[in-house]
Amino acid sequence: MPRKNIYVTQPSLPPLEEFVPYLEQIWSNKILTNNGPFHQQLEAALCEYLGVEYLSLFTNGTIALVTALQALRVTGEVITTPYSFVATAHSLLWNDLKPVFVDIDPASCNLDPAKIEAAITPETSAILPVHCYGNPCAVEQIEKIASTYGLKVIYDAAHAFGVRYKGNSLLTYGDLSVLSFHATKVFNTFEGGAIVSPDAATKQRIDYLKNFGFADEVTVTAPGINGKMSEVNAAFGLVQLKYVSNALVLRRAIEGRYRNALRDVTGIKCIPPQPDTEGNSSYFPIFVTSDFPLSRDALYQWLKDHGYFGRRYFFPLISNMPMYQGMVSARSDNLPVSNMMADQVLCLPIYPDLEHGIVDEICKLIREVSHG
Numbered sequence: 470m471p472r473k474n475i476y477v478t479q480p481s482l483p484p485l486e487e488f489v490p491y492l493e494q495i496w497s498n499k500i501l502t503n504n505g506p507f508h509q510q511l512e513a514a515l516c517e518y519l520g521v522e523y524l525s526l527f528t529n530g531t532i533a534l535v536t537a538l539q540a541l542r543v544t545g546e547v548i549t550t551p552y553s554f555v556a557t558a559h560s561l562l563w564n565d566l567k568p569v570f571v572d573i574d575p576a577s578c579n580l581d582p583a584k585i586e587a588a589i590t591p592e593t594s595a596i597l598p599v600h601c602y603g604n605p606c607a608v609e610q611i612e613k614i615a616s617t618y619g620l621k622v623i624y625d626a627a628h629a630f631g632v633r634y635k636g637n638s639l640l641t642y643g644d645l646s647v648l649s650f651h652a653t654k655v656f657n658t659f660e661g662g663a664i665v666s667p668d669a670a671t672k673q674r675i676d677y678l679k680n681f682g683f684a685d686e687v688t689v690t691a692p693g694i695n696g697k698m699s700e701v702n703a704a705f706g707l708v709q710l711k712y713v714s715n716a717l718v719l720r721r722a723i724e725g726r727y728r729n730a731l732r733d734v735t736g737i738k739c740i741p742p743q744p745d746t747e748g749n750s751s752y753f754p755i756f757v758t759s760d761f762p763l764s765r766d767a768l769y770q771w772l773k774d775h776g777y778f779g780r781r782y783f784f785p786l787i788s789n790m791p792m793y794q795g796m797v798s799a800r801s802d803n804l805p806v807s808n809m810m811a812d813q814v815l816c817l818p819i820y821p822d823l824e825h826g827i828v829d830e831i832c833k834l835i836r837e838v839s840h841g
């Protein structure tokens with residue numbers, strides 16, 4: 470039995486002393502927000518670290534998603550995945566857009582590119598895919614469909630901080646990519662987020678939109694929102710960024726340990742490592758299939774009884790939530806793979822400071838109730 474409960478994630482915090490000089494600077498210059506010096510430094514530092522050209526910080530990932538849809542003037546219907554955190558689809562409802570759910574590919578848990586075209590109608594103006602668990606979407610195929618039908622592509626990249634695909638940042642695909650820096654994510658600013666843009670003009674429009682639409686002191690260009698990140702959050706991000714490379718190394722080691730220990734457990738499936746990808750090990754989902762003696766919920770409970778708290782990400786599916794379930798595309802016969810994955814998934818604890826002994830203990834408990 471562990472001495473304390475172990476949760477699916479635990480936020481990383483850098484040494485407190487390193488944060489103090491930043492706070493002292495804020496106290497002396499009295500710049501608390503509105504594109505202050507730490508905000509500007511963090512935008513530059515993230516562009517450098519992530520390998521992107523233009524990035525706008527936000528107060529959180531959800532407001533960033535809502536703003537990204539406005540920045541591209543998306544209208545009508547948007548094709549998206551039901552297998553995500555609820556903020557993905559909610560960002561559409563906040564813009565009066567209609568989500569059209571398309572099923573996922575079990576090999577990545579991302580939108581199945583072969584099923585996208587059938588969901589396109591004259592009302593479709595965009596695709597909002599999610600790089601689920603940091604696994605790259607079928608970016609080339611999605612790009613091809615989008616250019617054939619003249620659709621915008623906004624990636625919900627909340628899980629994809631630092632992921633590289635074919636040697637480049639995954640965030641350079643699509644018209645825009647949206648990041649979350651929430652406490653539970655690989656890189657956090659307590660609360661925070663960002664939009665990655667392809668050019669200066671798009672970044673400028675986004676920067677106006679996140680500041681009520683102000684272009685200058687007297688010019689308001691659009692009904693923008695308040696999506697600004699404060700100086701305290703930006704300063705914290707600058708401190709965090711020094712530790713994120715090491716955090717990724719530690720995460721990958723934990724992922725490797727789980728994969729190895731669970732490799733031959735009958736009825737437990739893992740998502741295979743993705744081709745051409747340097748991942749971020751942001752999550753470690755397992756899928757409890759009918760070949761396993763226990764149901765997913767029974768295994769979840771068994772681990773919980775021993776103090777190990779997994780999370781059923783993503784369950785319930787967005788398409789089965791009350792505000793979506795009446796839509797035609799939300800019907801479970803349209804989304805068989807998503808429904809199956811949601812019923813089988815259990816994300817195991819993974820975070821940089823997780824001791825390897827605990828990973829071993831969790832795997833031992835799973836093996837104990839397996840057929841061997």
Ligand SMILES: *Cc1c(COP(=O)(O)O)cnc(C)c1O
Pocket residue numbers: 529530531532553554556557599625627628648649650651661662
């Ligand atoms: C965390 C998350 C969001 C929302 O980000 P916040 O910063 O919490 O608002 C959106 N989409 C996905 C897939 C997420 O995991």
